[in-house]
Amino acid sequence: MTLVDHYAVFGYPIKHSKSPRIHQIFAEQTGQLLEYGAQEVPAEQFPTAVATFFIGGGKGLNCTIPLKELAWAYADKKTERAQLSKAVNTLALQPEGSILGDNTDGIGLVTDLMINHGVNLAGSKILTLGAGGASRGLIAPILEQSVHSIVIANRTIDKAINLASEFHHRGTVTGCGYDDLKNQQFDLIINATSTSLSGELPPLPEDLLAKNGLCYDLAYSNEPTIFVRWGLKNHAAKSLDGLGMLVEQAAEAFFIWRGVRPKTLPVIELLNSERNNL
């Protein structure tokens, strides 16, 4: 009998998740025998659903919106980057039976920017829009790249200031509101708000993007997101969406579970070509 290890992504909603496809391609590419499913799990059912999954022999889970904070609370142990981000997107069964929580989103973004797009973040002035869970997970991995500074701008200003203060000891991070961005310029603007999903944009002043600056939307869709279009209109050298980050965070989770690093570029190219042909 062949034993197949089981993995899954939990989220709500989950129907359009690309994770099962991405992990199946990784498994084929690396010769790993595994199955990866998707399960719709409302927040109130999360602890029971996770316990049932691992008792049933599951080896690892990805958790997505709106379950990342619950996954953080569920994990028996957490990596430092998960601890800092207060959100977990990867749960991994450990040999002694405990559940390790990690957050691979931030490293997924950094890898996509630096390796796939050849961006050198050292010395860059970075603006992050939004101060929710998505933004929180990025701050430490970006600061590790010796950036000049990170400004966190948010509609609710207190949240930006509080989030920034948690990272003061790690680098130059400040929080502010959108009005405070006037007359400032940034080399990289990251949209970590949930606005792209509803087709809105935060109120961004003119001339926010430095010459040859970049825009990156954590959201992705088959059409360019409203923030990707804002970047193009504002002469970004590149205006990217989060498809590359999605594949990179998945590869990091795959590595945690299987100890093997899949090749990500062919998967990003495949998913990109599929959406371009729609």
Ligand code: ATR
């Ligand atoms: P996530 O975990 O995806 O970050 P979240 O914690 O709900 O989700 O955070 C959503 C972020 O998008 C917040 O920064 C939110 O701003 P507030 O903190 O002021 O609520 C931001 N956001 C959502 N809708 C917005 C809008 N219409 N304009 C500006 N910011 C918005």
